[in-house]
Amino acid sequence: MSNTNSVAKAPIFNASDVGSQAQGFVTASLAWVQAYWLQILIAFGAGALIVLALHTARRFGSRLCERPRALNGWGIVVGKAVSRTSNFFIVMLAAKLVDGYSAAPGEVATTVNFLFTVAAVFQVAVWVREIILGAIEHRTQSEHYSGEALLSAMGLIRLLVTFVVFAVAMVVVLDNLGVNVTGLVAGLGVGGIAIGLAAQGIFADLFAALAIIFDRPFRRGDSISYDTASGSVEAIGLKSTRIRGIDGEERVISNKNLLNKEILNNTQRNHRRAKFIIGVTYFTPAEICARIPDMLKDVVEAQGKIFVRAGFTGFGASSLDFEVQFDSDGPDYASFYNGRTAVGIAILQRFNDEKIEIAFPTQVNLTAAPDGSMVMPFPQVQQARANTPST
Incomplete structure (x- = not known):
């Protein structure tokens, strides 16, 4: 029973063990310094140069942010990400690079690896976050957006990106x-x-x-x-x-x-296209009909529009149908609208000058007599028939 109580009352945290471990760590460190002092000095100098180089790169990134037209704006995105490099990451990167050369003891090497892993993962998360947000902000800063x-x-986007990136970073750190x-x-x-x-x-x-x-x-x-x-x-x-x-x-x-x-x-749009369907009467001579496509082309070009095509399209119910297509350069609708009006009026004027009649829907009704013979619609025709002598 006494043994059980003594085990249950044994302290979980033993100060003497921690003291002995700390003393052992100090002793190993002193022995390491005494044995490898030259390598440690060289590694310290190399680490200082690496820190200086990384600080220079960070200052260069800050300067890129001050150039509005750097690499069409993408230089600002990269520069802002580089400028977010933390001092902790810089120091741990330098320590990791020179760790092997100085032949550090196992305790020191393990500590450096752990701190470097934490620093590297979260630093990469910061870079990814800044690049994503910077790319979105670069697009949204356009006057059109x-x-x-x-x-x-952007507040919601920033929150979502930060949560996702750092959640992944935390999982990676815990896994390591x-x-x-x-x-x-x-x-x-x-x-x-x-x-x-x-x-x-x-x-x-x-x-x-x-x-x-x-x-x-x-x-x-x-x-x-x-x-x-x-x-x-x-x-x-x-x-x-x-x-x-x-x-x-x-x-x-x-x-x-x-x-x-x-x-x-x-x-x-690089152009706007207009199309007219024009019907002329069936009484229009064939030789004049053959000239109509060239007439339409001349009218379109005279109005400064881009002629596409013109030609005969078919025999309508009460007209011979022609079609003309032409383009107005550029996307401006007002210019297209006014140009279409000018071309239409010019076509009407040209047809009037050429005595070409534009057809309109017509219908002729003929009346039959009780005996089935056709009754002519004009009185003068009937009178002429009445006065015609019989043979």
Whole structure:
């Protein structure tokens, strides 16, 4: 019974053991210094040079941030990441590089490896975080993506990126320490799935907004068409895009739904094409009809438009149909609209000068007499027949 009590009351933390371990560590360190003092001095000098070089690289990264046009803006992203290099990582990297040369004892080497692993993993996490956020900010700082709604989304994006990156870093560190992280990874996975399912609509629109930023199917101020709607993009937000319709109305559509549709970016047109269908009467002589395509070409070119083609398209119900196609250079709709009007009026004027009649739908009704004979519609014709002598 007494033995059981003595075991139960035995202290978990034994100060004498810690003291002896510390004394042993000091003794081993002193012996190491005495035996390898020259190598230690050389390693210390080499480590100092490495620290100086890394500090110089960090200052260079800070200078890149001060150059707005460095590498088209990407130099700022890289420079900001480099400038976030911590002093702890610099010192531990230098210690790790010279550790083997100085023949450090096992206790010191183990400590250096552990601290270097922690420093390296979290430093890489900081670099990855800064590069991701810097790339997104580089895109959003464009004048076409500077809407307040999208910029306010950077807070949420920053939080998500920070959480994911440092969660992965923590798992890597614990795994290197020998901790079984299987349960932790499974818990993070289940939690992530639950959050994703609960907010899948928000995340879908958020990722769609990022897709708009990076893929750039359109920008703020562009004129676009989707489904049967058209308008000018006024704002690209975290969840939705606002489009000013051609009738003045504001259309709000979620980013995900918008990207699922076929989008026509009218601002990116290199030309606009117009087409006229012109019908002339069946009384128009064939030789004049043969000249109509050249007439249409001359009219189009005289108005400064780009002629594409013109020709006969078919026999209509009451007209001989011709078609002319021409382009207006550039995406400007007002210039296209006015040019189309000018070409149409010029065609009408040319046809009037050439005495070519433009057809319109006509219909002739003929009346029959009770005996089935045709009754002519004009009285003078009937009178002429009445006065015709019989043979």
